[in-house]
Amino acid sequence: MKVEILAFGIAKEIAGAPSFYFEIEEGGTVNDLKQQLEKTFPRLKALSSYRIALDSEFAGEGQSIHHHSEIAIIPPVSGG
Amino acid sequence: MKTDLSISDKPLELQACIDWVKDNEAGGIDIFIGTVRRSTNKKKVVRLEFECYERMALKEMEKIATEIGEKFPVQKLLIHHRTGVLSVGDIPVIIAVAAPHRDAAFGACRYAIDTLKETVPIWKKEIFEDGEVWVAAHP
Numbered sequence: 101m102k103v104e105i106l107a108f109g110i111a112k113e114i115a116g117a118p119s120f121y122f123e124i125e126e127g128g129t130v131n132d133l134k135q136q137l138e139k140t141f142p143r144l145k146a147l148s149s150y151r152i153a154l155d156s157e158f159a160g161e162g163q164s165i166h167h168h169s170e171i172a173i174i175p176p177v178s179g180g
Numbered sequence: 181m182k183t184d185l186s187i188s189d190k191p192l193e194l195q196a197c198i199d200w201v202k203d204n205e206a207g208g209i210d211i212f213i214g215t216v217r218r219s220t221n222k223k224k225v226v227r228l229e230f231e232c233y234e235r236m237a238l239k240e241m242e243k244i245a246t247e248i249g250e251k252f253p254v255q256k257l258l259i260h261h262r263t264g265v266l267s268v269g270d271i272p273v274i275i276a277v278a279a280p281h282r283d284a285a286f287g288a289c290r291y292a293i294d295t296l297k298e299t300v301p302i303w304k305k306e307i308f309e310d311g312e313v314w315v316a317a318h319p
Contacts, residue, residue: 156235178316180273
């Protein structure tokens, strides 16, 4: 299924856009998505860490992704 | 506990924050003001650029407020964060807490800024004279 992914901070620069469409397997997990993202954008692997948010909440690695989820790549935060 | 949580691309207004947090039931007010410093690792900072995932950032700020309500007896909590382009001396964040006693005010203020830096999806890029870096992005 095709999903839209939001990218912030350095992830936006790595992806080359603030949001993009990405093909993932139906019923795939956050972990599956991260592996696919890292294949397409190997520079993600060089980050200290990054997380995925689903519907604006930090998601666990095993959480499944639904078609209607708002998906975001959250690189290490640095507010303040 | 009353809360005032916001994210804005306009300059933060310190006096308005103090006026809001003042409370006749409070024994003290604790304020943390983040400021843009002139240099990092001896490199001269030209400007900082902040961006944010606003919907999620406000949710995470709400969570901090809930936790503070559970951990500290405080009357008022304000967290204002700025986005956009900031210069040296500008204020990216203000946290203000009013509490009956100073221990709670100091504790809550510290908890708010420390947790914000860990969990709230806001990112800053430091722009130097000879390059730029997303803070904390790489090991």
